[in-house]
Structure formats: structure tokens, C-alpha cells
Amino acid sequence: MSLLHSLLTLSLLFSSSLAFRSDELLIDDEEFGLEGGVQGHPKSPAVAQTRSSPPPSTATTTRKRYSDSDQDSKIQFSLEHAFGDSEFSPAGTFTARLKTWNHGGQTLTKLRFSRNDFTELEKEKFQNVLKGDDFYKIRLPSNVLSPPGREFIISSVKARCLPREGLDEHFVIHMEGINILAVNYGSPGACPHPRQLKLPTKWSFNSHTVLKNTEQAQRTPIFSEEILGGEIGEGGEVVMPPERSFWAKYWMYLIPLGLIVMNAITQAMNMPEEQAGGQPQQPGAAVQRGPPAAVRRR
């Protein structure tokens, strides 16, 4: 309890020393927290999207059971940043609740983030980075219990991607137990390619943070024999459609046959006419047909 108290006072002290007071907004008991830099800032679509995809790994019931157990403890780890090639310096603090599961695993929940405002020097540095289209880098410890762990987790973004109205940033922290695997840092939306130089009108951060754990792979479906047998039967049917119409099967024979029949009919129609016309007409017909043939022969 005393730890919590001291932490609280520390954070109070910490925040009061800043020009900007961060107003934390905790959405709910989910694994991700959301930190609005400006109070009353309208929720961006990006935030809505993060909410819509909660990590599926943890079951709600167990979480409820352990949410207020004594095993939970608060932890804190810091975010550091660098401008271009500069050294890393503290930039903010993440606080989270460490949850110990009955099987021994530990996970973080209720992540909150409070960001320090840029000092004048940092503002200047950031502007230089913006002008040079250079990187703005952040880093986190790879182990939240014993920072920095094995090595720092670094992520960087072209600084020109951040400024909107204020400075919009988006963290996706990939966790494995108490280890941070990777952090994806960038603007919450698009960063169109010809990056324009745009200075932020407000020097305050809109931070969105998401904690992500691994997804479970789907189990390979195992079909029983009967289903398989059915499958094959069905497959066989697909390969050999049961009833094709007579026309569909034999059209290639039917069409020539039809043509021959039609030809025969027309000839049969003509024959009686010719016979009806009698002999005298025949030379005429021959004459009619004669000249082109003669021409052709020459």
C-alpha cells in the first residue's frame, strides 16, 4: 500500500512539475489503455479501431477473478526518445498493473502512459529533425521488471509523419509475458509519401497505446473417416456432374447433323420447284451459272 502511495505522490510530483498536465483516460479493463493528451479530444478513428480488435488470448472470466487479487502489483517503465542521432533522454512513463496468473505466467494490464512535454531545447531539436526529414526514435526496456533487460527495444519513425494539429503518435507494444518483444511506433494514420514539412501548431502529444499479445493459431481440423468418405463422394460428384442434358453432350454432332438436314430440306424444297418448272428452265439456269464459271476458267 505504501508503495502505491509513494508512486502516486511521485507521479503527482512528476506531473505537477510539467507545464502540461496529462489527463489520463482509462477506457476499461482491457489490456490496452488509451491516453488522451488533450482532454475532450475527439476520439480518432484509429482509437476506435484499436478497441475493436482486443487481443483474444485472455479469457474474461479468469481476468475478473484475478483483477483485484493481491498478486497484482503496479510497475513502471520509462520511454526514452532521441532526435536523429542524438542521445536518448527520458520522454515519458508507462505504468501498468502486473498480473500473476495461477499457472505462474505474468502479464501486464491497464497500461497507462504519461508523456513529458517537449522542453524548448527538444522542440528545437524536433524542428531540426523535421527540417532534415530525419528519424525520431524511441526506446523501451525489453524487460519491464528489470529494465532495460537484455537490450533496449528501439523503434523510429520519420519525424514528418507525426505532426497533425498536435503531434499524433501510436504505440503498439508486443508483449510476451513481462518481456517487451517489439514496439511499433508511428503516426496513427497514414503518412503520405512525399513527406511535407509541417510544423505542429500545438506542441502536445496525442498518444495511443495498444498492448498486443500473440494470437493462437487455429487447430488443424481433424475429420473423421465418415465425413471424409462423404467428402470424397461429394468430390466425385463434382468431378462428374450427374446429368448433363443430351444437347450439352452431343451438340458437336447435332449441329452438323442439323445443317445437313436443313441442306437436304432446302434441296428437297428446290427439287420439286425445278421439276415443276420443267425442262425449259434448265438451260436458263445453266446460262445463269455459266458465265462466272467461264470467266473463272480463263
Added chain:
Amino acid sequence: MGMQMAIRVFLPLLLLLASAEHSFSLYEDQVGLMDWHQQYMGKVKHAVFHTQKTGRKRVVVSTEENVIASLDLRHGEIFWRHVLGTNDSVDGIDIALGKYVITLSSEGSVLRAWNLPDGKMVWESFLQGSKPSKSLLSVLINLKVDKDNVILVFSKGCLHALSSIDGEVLWEKDFSAESIEVQQIIQPSGSDRIYAVGFVGSSQFNAYEIDAKNGELLKHKSAAFPDGFYGEVLLVSSDMLVSLDATRSSLVTINFQNEEINFGKTYISDLVEESSSNAVILPSKLSGIFAIKVDTFSVFIRVTTEGKLEVVDKINNAAAVSDALSFSEGQQAFAIVEHVDGKILLTVKLNHDWNGDLLKESIVMDHQRGLVHMVFINTYIRTDRSHGFRALIVMEDHSLLLLQQGAIVWSREESLASIVDVTTSELPVEKKGVSVAKVEQNLFEWLNGHILKLKGTLMLASLEDIATIQGMRLKSFEKSKMTRDHNGFRKLLIVLTRAGKLYALHTGDGRVVWSLLLSSLRKSGSCENPTGLGVYQWQVPHHHALDENPSILVVGRCGPNWDAPGVLSFVDAYIGKELDSLDLTHSVTQVIPLPFTDSVEQHLHLIIDADHHAHLYPRTSEAIGIFQNEFSNVYWYSVDADNGIIKGHDLKINCIGVADEYCFDSRDLWSIVFPSESEKIIETVTRKLNEVVHTQAKVIDGQDVMYKYISKNLLFVATVAPKASGEFRMVTPEESWLVVYLIDTVTGRILHRMTHHGSQGPVRAVFSENWVVYHYFNLRAHRYEMSVIEIYDQSRADNKDVLKLVFGKHNLTSPISLYSRPEVITKSQSYFFTHSVKTITVTSTAKGITSKQLLIGTVGDQVLALDKRYLDPRRSVNPTQAEKEEGVIPLTDSLPIIPQSYVTHALKVEGLRGIVTVPAKLESTTLAFAYGVDLFFTRMAPSRTYDSLTEDFSYALLLITIVALIAAIFVTWVLSERKELQEKWR
């Protein structure tokens, strides 16, 4: 709407074409038409000759690729061959009872007997032992125990005697308690005692006398030599051993058969004047004579009857010495092969008489074969009843040659059994102006061939005709021409082998067009242990630049470690000449071909060294200029699998502290650190750099469009629990898992992360277009599985409205920045698969339209073609009618293995290590090259050859039909004219 309609019409059409189930199967007479298969063994390390009177003369060899083979001595063909497993390397080989080949392998733990005539395994014995040691094999010929030859094996600190009839252990003697390092097992001829000699520590010499019949220890002698020993002991006569002392400055003779062990010491400087202290005893099995290597000399030293040493000869060149071979009446001979001004000199000498040369032959040798590494001799009876000698020699380029009567009888390019990397090169364009005679002959041949073919189709051909047709098809002149063909089937496969030799193989018939032993990858003073790393296309002249030859970049390094300095070679791809070579001052850890070329069409390459500096090649100011323009867009990543860290980097301005404008510093942009206690990287896969994707859109159900997320910068990473990272460690399903990642290598974003619980490696994966297929083992189901992940771009998903497309209100043409937050969705599905897999690759075609097949190198060393449609996350148990029409296959739990879809049909690519696919110019066709100990090449059409007539299309039949039709037209015309005339006259 128009586009959508087009897609809707076009796609089913394509799928219809693609839906041939038996998409790759051959008829019997098609084997060898467009494929070839070559069998190799690898670099020979032991050879024993088979001198049985009946049957043909054979030699049995064991190689560095763990192959044992029986070769025909006349022609060098393989009678039989066995490829042992990768960890089952052969330690010794011998012949027992005149009919069995005995092999000792797996560090002396497996002894096998193979039947000499047909190579069938007769028996196999597993030898137990407690500590690792030298493995020695010897077959005691003159010692019979119940008509049985005894095989002596020393391995794992234990001496075993086995029966050669059934491999039964007769007796065992364990030395592991004595802390002796046994160096030699000696059996003096004519006695039934054997000696095991060795060192305890560095200066104590021990000799054990053992009864060969029952393994009883008869005597144990020990003596200390205060100066200590260096290296191994060599038996020079029945009772004398030779070794070096610890300072390597003097030779020590050890006489061990007397009551006392006597040491004799002779300074090397007394024998050889200008000697240094780096003497090495050359391993040989001669009697009364041995060779040492001092600096560049090979010095032959004889042991006199008084036990004194005297130099008999000094050879100044690199030489190889064979073991002694006894021929008539107890005479022994051995061979020396040395290089004398461009030729090799083979000398066969009598053991006891140095100056009496039995044979002296000099043979012209292709200098591309390098130095002689090993020589084995064999004797035969000449027609005049005198003794002749033939020698089997192993060269620096791993090739195996048989020398007899001053000539090379046959040679085998065994280097091709150890291919490191493969690339391809186009052949030269055909020159105009072919002589008329050639055309006429060709025309005649062509017509003749077609008439024969016609006979074949009309079933009129006799058996001989059929044979001629088949022969003609196999040896088609078209196939093996040295020029580019219209379909792009003829290419050069440029392969780099472990020997440091580069070969160009013709895709038509697999013959070696040229070969080059790279001087930069040969052992030299500055480069002790050169290793080839890869081959890259360096200069690919444009189609119209006919006068330029393409060139190849070969990258290597001088040593086994990553920080060893690198070497580069540039080789002309048409003639196989080394154009240039560079000894680098930096190491080589990664070679990144950049997508830029300079004005002479040299590809720009970045070479990353161990300190994460990037070096630009070619080193020209023009290259720098091109590179500077793209400087800010160059990102690269590094995978440190041992520490489980993946890092992304970009480049900074030039290296600090080095005055080199082609060197660039890099800085870390992002990092992913896998927790060492729970994840270990076992596989990383990227897309092929030159892969062509035809369309980004994928039509779903004929209505909907999904956009593939196609990025060149995706990396697939598979990690497993460290406990389960070895090959099949015993782990329970609860403590093993497999995590797969899709990582963007520019920003370090993890786009997809998924855990397969209860699964373990080894993981084999292939990445193409927007999908990854990977293969692993499921411990819970006790089966292998294959999974597919497809990744789709959601940011473009709303570009479905045709009106928008028409009026240009879409974002399809806007540039993509990876710094935007990606909106991707992934789909995944898993299936069981019967085989374990050695390698997976995917077919690639010129434009990427043809449907894809996975080429799976199975554990049986065959290549299986599996349609990608079987690995489609959209498969479901009951697909809808629309899905069925589209070609979605109903979901089954395991992937089918159709016997006809083995690309290698009945053949095996022994020791399969890799499969390379190259697109042909013809869209339907892809060229596949599988390599291991064997080579296999074929041409395949995953959706059948929809864009060309098949090989066996009968032009003659077509021609004859046309001629017949024309004739019929004339005949009927004449007839009708006549009829008309008659009618007119009526």
C-alpha cells in the same frame, strides 16, 4: 464495371486452365526430354580396389558427402551408391572376405557390411563406447578365426573385434579407464597378436599387446619420452613408429616390440638443412619409408636396418603419396604424384628401392583442376604379363580421375556434389547468317524427323523407328544449342561449389560448358581457409547489347568465421574467364543486390561487414552518384539468431575514421528482442528479389476484390521454445511452441504474430507474393503440418466502386509509405502433411500470371509439386457454388500427395539440399533445378503449356492434312467443272 467484368471473365478462364489435377505427370517416353539427372558422389577420401578375379574391376570409394559407391574402373560409372545421413560421415572403408565392403561411420559407432557386387547391406553393428576418440578400422586378412576374417575397430575408447560374416562382436577391450589416446592398432603380419599404441598425456607412450583371438591382454609396456610428442604416430615398419617431438624440431622413432620401448631422436635440421620448425608427418602407409612436409618441401626419409633415418629425396612441389600396394612376391610399391611445369608426374616406386622407378608417366592436366590432393594405386597384369599400375587421383577441385598408360582414362566432376549457390545467365543471341548447307541439312533432318514422328502417331513405326524417334527427341540439336531460344528454355546455370570452382551448366542437357577454379578461392598464404559464399548477377547487358558478355560476382571469405576478410571475383558468364578479383579489407556478412544499375549495366551491390559498415560495389564515382540519390531510401536488417535479436538499420554518411568514400556507417532504427528464455529464431525467409507479381487484386466469389499486401520488405520469422530448438529433442507438447511473425523490415512493425502450441521445428518456409507456407511438426497430433498465412491490404479495400475507378478517385496509384499505419488482415489455415521436408520453394514464371506450385523436397530426396490451391485459407468443408466455380478445393485435414505430381518421377536427387526455380520466357513454363549430391533439372508448366503447342505436336500431320485438303479441293473442283460442262452440253 468493365474492369470487374474483365476480371470475372478472365479469371475463371485461367482457373479452368489451371484446374488440371495431374498438372505434372509424364509418359514413359517423355522422360529425359526436358529433364536431366546427374549422379555424383563428392570428394573421395578413401578408395579400396576390388581385385576379385571374377567380375569387372571395381573401386569402392567413400566421400566427404558421406557417400559410399562402387565405380567401374573402365568408365568411371557408378555401379551402386549409398548416401548415408548428414551426420553419418564415413571414417574408414575396407574389404573383407573378398565380397563385403566394410564401412565404419558416425564417429566409429556404426559398422556396416555391404555386398560388393550389388551394394546391398549385409549386416550392421552398433558399437558402444564411453568417450570420443579416434576411429580406426582394420580388417585382419591373415588371421583366421574359424574361416572368418576378424575386423578390428577402435572407436570411442574401446577396441572391438567383430566377425566379418555377420558382424557379431567377438570380444571387446575397453581402454576408456586407462586414459590412453590410442593412435594406432598394429598387427604384425604372420602373428596373432595385435598392438594398440598411444599416448597418455603428452609424453607417456603406451603399448598394449593383445591376443587377437580372444582379446586377452598379454603385455603392457609404457615409457616416458621427456620431450613430449606432437601430432600422431606413423607406423614405418613392423616394429617401428615415428612421431614428432613437442617442439616439432626432431623426429622420434619408437621401437615398441622389444622388451623395452626404445626412443630414438633425430633432429630434422640434421636431415634437411634449410628447415623451419613447422614439420608435419604426412599420413601414409608405406613400409621402411615415410614423408614429412617441411615448408613447401616433401622430404622422403628411409629407415635403415639399424634404425637410422636418412633422406632419400626432396620434392619441391606439392605432391601426393599413395599407400603401399603389395603385388607379386611380397614386393611393395607406392605412387608419388607431383606437379612439374604444367603437367603432373606420376611415379611408381618400389618400397625398398628408391631409385628403381617402376613407372614414370607425365600427363597433361587441365590447370582448372588445381593441385593433386590424393592418389590411390592399383595394379593389373599387362598383356605381356608384366605388372601395370593405374592411379586414381583426387584433385583440388574434388574431381576424380583415373590415370593409366600416361593418359586420363576417365574423369568425374565430383565438385558438383557440393553446390553452394546457383544463379543463371542468358545465352548469347543467335547471330544472323547461317550457311545454306546447314539449313538444308537441318531441313532434311527436320522433315525426316517429322515423317518418323508421323509414322509414330499413325502407329506405323517399327521398333527401330521408335528407338530412333526417341533418340532424336533426347538428343535434339535444338535443346543443347549455345544460343538463346525464343521460349527462354536454354540458359546457363552458374553454380559455385565448395571446392571454389565455378561451373556453367547448359540447361538443355546438363553438360559443363565451362568451369573455372577461382584463384581467389584457392588456398594461399594470405587466405588460409577460403570458403565460397554466393554468386550474384553482376552485369546483365540489355537485350540489344549483343557485344557485351554478362558477368557474375562470386563472393567468398578467407576463413570459417564471419569476421574473416572477404574476396570478390568477377567472371565472364559466356567464356568462364576471371575478369577481376579483389581481396577485401573488410569481412562479408551480407550481400545486398541493389535494384540500381550504372551506365554499363553493372548491378550495384552493398556488402555489409561484421561491424555493420556497408560497402558499395562497384567502386566507381558513378555508382556513388546513383547511390547518393537513393541514399535515404536504403534500409537493411540483420538477424542475430544466436541472441534472438533482429535489427533494422539505415545508412549514415561515410565511415568515420576510414578514408573510404564507398564505406558507409549504419545506425539502428528498430530492434526486436525475443526473450531468450522463451523463443529462439530458427528460420527467417523473405520473398525472392526478382519475383514478379501479376496482379494485386484477388477476386473473391466473383464479386468482391481483395488486395494482396505486396511488399518486398516482409520478413517471415519462426521461433520455437529453446528447449525444442534442436532436432527432435524430447519435449512435451506443453513446453514447446512455435511462434511465427511477419515483420516489415523498414519500420520493424510486426504485422502478424501467431503461436502454434505444441509444435516444434525444424521449420521450412517459402514466401511468395502475399503468402507464406511453412512446415513444422505438431507434437500433439504426432504429425507434420503445413500452414499458410495470406496477408491482405485493407487500406485499398474500398477501391471497388467502378465509378471511383473511372473518375480517378482511388488511391491505387498513390505511393505507399511504410510509415503509414498498416491496415492489413491475415488469413491462415493448417493442414497435415505426410512427409518431413528438406526444402520448399515455389515456381516462378515470367509475368506471374500462371498459378503457383510449391516444390517440396521430401525426405526421400524427391521433388513434389503441390498446387498452391491446396494451401488456401479460403478452403472450407462445404464451399459454396461460387467458390467451387472459382476453384476452391473442399477442405480436407491433410494435403494430398499425388504420385504423378513428383517432378522427379522415378529419380532421386540424393542428398537434396536446395531447389532453384527460374522463369522461362514463355509465361506458362518455369525451370526447376534441384541440387544435392545429385543434380536434377526439369521444365515444368504448373497450369500446363497453355501458350504453346506441345513438343510432340505433329507438324507433318498438319502439313499432310493441309496438302490433302488442297488436293481434295482441286480434285473436286475439276470434277465439278467437268460435271458442269457435261450439263451444259446436254
